[in-house]
Amino acid sequence: MLDYQLMIMIVFYWIIDIIVISTLSYLKIKYKIIVGNLLMDTFLATIFKTVILINFTYSEIDIQYFSYVIMAYYFIRSVVINIRKIVINQTITQYSFLVQGVKILLVLQLMLITMRWKSTIYWSWYTTFSIAWGLLVICFIVHFVFLLSIGETLIDYYKQKTTKTQLIGGIWLTFYLCGFSGIPMWFCYIICQNQEVKNFQTVNQATLLCILIISYNFSLIIITAICKVQLIQFIKDMGFDVEIQQDPVIQGEKLPYQFLKISLPQKLIQISSTYFDFVQESNKQNKQQLHASNSNFSVINQKARLKAFEFVAKTEQINSPIERESGLVKNEEKCQVCFENQPQIVMLPCQHGGICDDCLQKCLRKSPNCYLCRKKIEKLLRVSKETSGKFAINDIALCDA
Numbered sequence: 001m002l003d004y005q006l007m008i009m010i011v012f013y014w015i016i017d018i019i020v021i022s023t024l025s026y027l028k029i030k031y032k033i034i035v036g037n038l039l040m041d042t043f044l045a046t047i048f049k050t051v052i053l054i055n056f057t058y059s060e061i062d063i064q065y066f067s068y069v070i071m072a073y074y075f076i077r078s079v080v081i082n083i084r085k086i087v088i089n090q091t092i093t094q095y096s097f098l099v100q101g102v103k104i105l106l107v108l109q110l111m112l113i114t115m116r117w118k119s120t121i122y123w124s125w126y127t128t129f130s131i132a133w134g135l136l137v138i139c140f141i142v143h144f145v146f147l148l149s150i151g152e153t154l155i156d157y158y159k160q161k162t163t164k165t166q167l168i169g170g171i172w173l174t175f176y177l178c179g180f181s182g183i184p185m186w187f188c189y190i191i192c193q194n195q196e197v198k199n200f201q202t203v204n205q206a207t208l209l210c211i212l213i214i215s216y217n218f219s220l221i222i223i224t225a226i227c228k229v230q231l232i233q234f235i236k237d238m239g240f241d242v243e244i245q246q247d248p249v250i251q252g253e254k255l256p257y258q259f260l261k262i263s264l265p266q267k268l269i270q271i272s273s274t275y276f277d278f279v280q281e282s283n284k285q286n287k288q289q290l291h292a293s294n295s296n297f298s299v300i301n302q303k304a305r306l307k308a309f310e311f312v313a314k315t316e317q318i319n320s321p322i323e324r325e326s327g328l329v330k331n332e333e334k335c336q337v338c339f340e341n342q343p344q345i346v347m348l349p350c351q352h353g354g355i356c357d358d359c360l361q362k363c364l365r366k367s368p369n370c371y372l373c374r375k376k377i378e379k380l381l382r383v384s385k386e387t388s389g390k391f392a393i394n395d396i397a398l399c400d401a
Helices: 006-031 038-057 063-087 094-117 130-158 164-180 182-196 202-226 228-238 285-315 321-330 357-366
Strands: 267-270 276-278 345-348 379-385 391-398
Touching (some): 038 063, 094 130, 130 164, 130 182, 164 182, 164 202, 182 202
Antiparallel strands (some): 267 276, 267 391, 345 379
């Protein structure tokens, strides 16, 4: 597009890729950050860009076959990674699945471009870039939604319903998403126009785009440096600073409990998100009323005490009053350890629950005590919520830890 010499362009791309590889290696060695397959992706990108640039000088290179190999590599790698996670009982997260899918789509886009260069297909260049346009439109919609939410955040901040950290973080995130929507769309537009329209002012458009990219990145670095403290807090509030590590299942390991399928007449009522109590049923009406009046009094006191305890316990994780309120409501029906799975375990005799089976196994590998009150666990109940709101006891286990 800018009519630079071949060797200058190759050296320019090599310098960029060397910087990226060096940075990733430094982060992995110095800070033990998991970079995954980014090193291999950067190395393949270096080779691919070099082959593309050489193709402009020596057009007899069958570059589309090279793109076929890269496409096969990414597809096989995704399949192997997912099979490996299934074999070791590791959870396939939505984020990991999404990243692998996007990488395959981008490689497919490169393959279509090379096929169009070699006249293997005769689509227009706008059609050839259909995958890129589709992904960019999705990013643009997400960016537009964030842009609209900034107005609401400003109003909430004026009414003191949101914090300064949330306001700064939202504005920064909206500005950051420009690099995934508007700027790449302009770049694709220049390429398509260059190939489809005669005498298109490619140099002028490309120069303006380069100036915009340099200004954008420089502004982003300045804003990030100035608002560093607020952005770190914003990331912590969003929960992106903690990566959930999946503990591998040890083959042949025996858990300190085993559930037995039985039918129990008892049911549980939920006092709080982590505490349960047995429902005592009587055939006599007067005994029911007496028990209800006595138990209601104790339940109210217990509920207030436990809610206060939970509020204090979660204060260290949630900072602002608004975040505390929304966090408690959002995570009320989730496991109080991972905040992802549905809780189905109640521990006896302390009657604490609010934990899923996976987190229970991890906790019992470390300690035979309740994760809240530290009282020794003697029995475990697996429960399920009925339409009436009560919890039916499905299984029971004696814990011999």
